[in-house]
Amino acid sequence: MILKNKFYPKSAQAGLTLLFKDNQATDALVRLLGMTGIRIQGDTLQPDNHWPEAKLVLSSRSLEEITRAVQGKIRPEVTWLIPPTQERWQTQGLRYINFSKEQAYIILNLVLKELKMGEEITPLRSKYEGILFLGSTLKNVRERLNLLNNYIEKERFTFEEIWALTGERSLDPTVGETFENLLDPKGSIPLRTGWKKTPEMLFPTSEEQMVEWVFKQSCSNRISLELVKMVHAPKEEGRKRATTKTTVEAWLKENPKGGNYLAVSTQPFGLYQLLVLRHHVLAKGRVDILIDVIAAKFPFSTYTHQSEEKLRQFVNIALDNIAKICYELVEIEKLRA
Numbered sequence: 001m002i003l004k005n006k007f008y009p010k011s012a013q014a015g016l017t018l019l020f021k022d023n024q025a026t027d028a029l030v031r032l033l034g035m036t037g038i039r040i041q042g043d044t045l046q047p048d049n050h051w052p053e054a055k056l057v058l059s060s061r062s063l064e065e066i067t068r069a070v071q072g073k074i075r076p077e078v079t080w081l082i083p084p085t086q087e088r089w090q091t092q093g094l095r096y097i098n099f100s101k102e103q104a105y106i107i108l109n110l111v112l113k114e115l116k117m118g119e120e121i122t123p124l125r126s127k128y129e130g131i132l133f134l135g136s137t138l139k140n141v142r143e144r145l146n147l148l149n150n151y152i153e154k155e156r157f158t159f160e161e162i163w164a165l166t167g168e169r170s171l172d173p174t175v176g177e178t179f180e181n182l183l184d185p186k187g188s189i190p191l192r193t194g195w196k197k198t199p200e201m202l203f204p205t206s207e208e209q210m211v212e213w214v215f216k217q218s219c220s221n222r223i224s225l226e227l228v229k230m231v232h233a234p235k236e237e238g239r240k241r242a243t244t245k246t247t248v249e250a251w252l253k254e255n256p257k258g259g260n261y262l263a264v265s266t267q268p269f270g271l272y273q274l275l276v277l278r279h280h281v282l283a284k285g286r287v288d289i290l291i292d293v294i295a296a297k298f299p300f301s302t303y304t305h306q307s308e309e310k311l312r313q314f315v316n317i318a319l320d321n322i323a324k325i326c327y328e329l330v331e332i333e334k335l336r337a
Helices: 010-021 027-035 063-070 103-112 138-154 179-183 207-218 244-252 270-283 308-336
Strands: 038-040 056-058 130-134 161-168 230-235 259-266 289-296
Touching: 010 027, 010 270, 027 038, 027 063, 027 103, 027 230, 038 063, 038 103, 056 063, 063 308, 103 308, 130 138, 130 244, 138 259, 138 289, 161 207, 161 244, 207 230, 230 244, 244 270, 270 289, 270 308
Parallel strands: 038 056, 130 161, 130 259, 161 230, 259 289
Antiparallel strands: none
């Protein structure tokens, strides 16, 4: 089995075995494929009444074939991936198929509940060399910092430094990255004791500046700002912004010491980001670095009572995430070969 070895961190094991066993898709993943018009020829699992018409038929449950399928490498029009020129929050849903509200709820429940990508991920150790704080949108950054603050306040683990891994990206008002929201968290996270905007403080316009702003504004008083080191990564070629891959590569250029690190993520992206970090740390020969991840439970109420348009967006984001997990698994297998 690909999963029962030290190559995969313990924090990834449970999530991965829900997707694949012996490099073969689980029934849960086959059902998810079926819900998106992708079927396995002659499979023992019979189609459900909710499955749409088949758009693509695969010959097996293998990791490699499924990865090629969901990435559009078998039929380009059948893909779970969001185009690299789009942000997640800009997607209008899968381009090759539309879902009813009922179908969308089934898909999201499969991903977030049965495959547990909406469940909380907790720390495995009591001591880490450092924290890897992954940049994101303003909303996600505040959610991640709030999670980190809570663990630090409860003294769940110790650490020596915090690396804020950010990338080249302009702030986007369409996802709430406005001056008003930067100034007032509106109860999403408490303000740091004594924080107040002064006239000489300029509002951030980039992700890196925004993450630094949020730390100064809201990090726990138990966190010394001197321990927070900003890492900035350029855009990845062909994309609108930097990715987790480019940010971890920028971090490794800082020559961090070996040991255990804790990444702070957001569900449903915890497993994917953990695999990306693991993949590229190992690809650079840093076998001395081990990484765990934490993420708060996904707020399931986010997608209830939403419009069909918003549900299609949520579905595409969830499926894009799984397509990227599959890709990382294939790439990690290449490293092991």
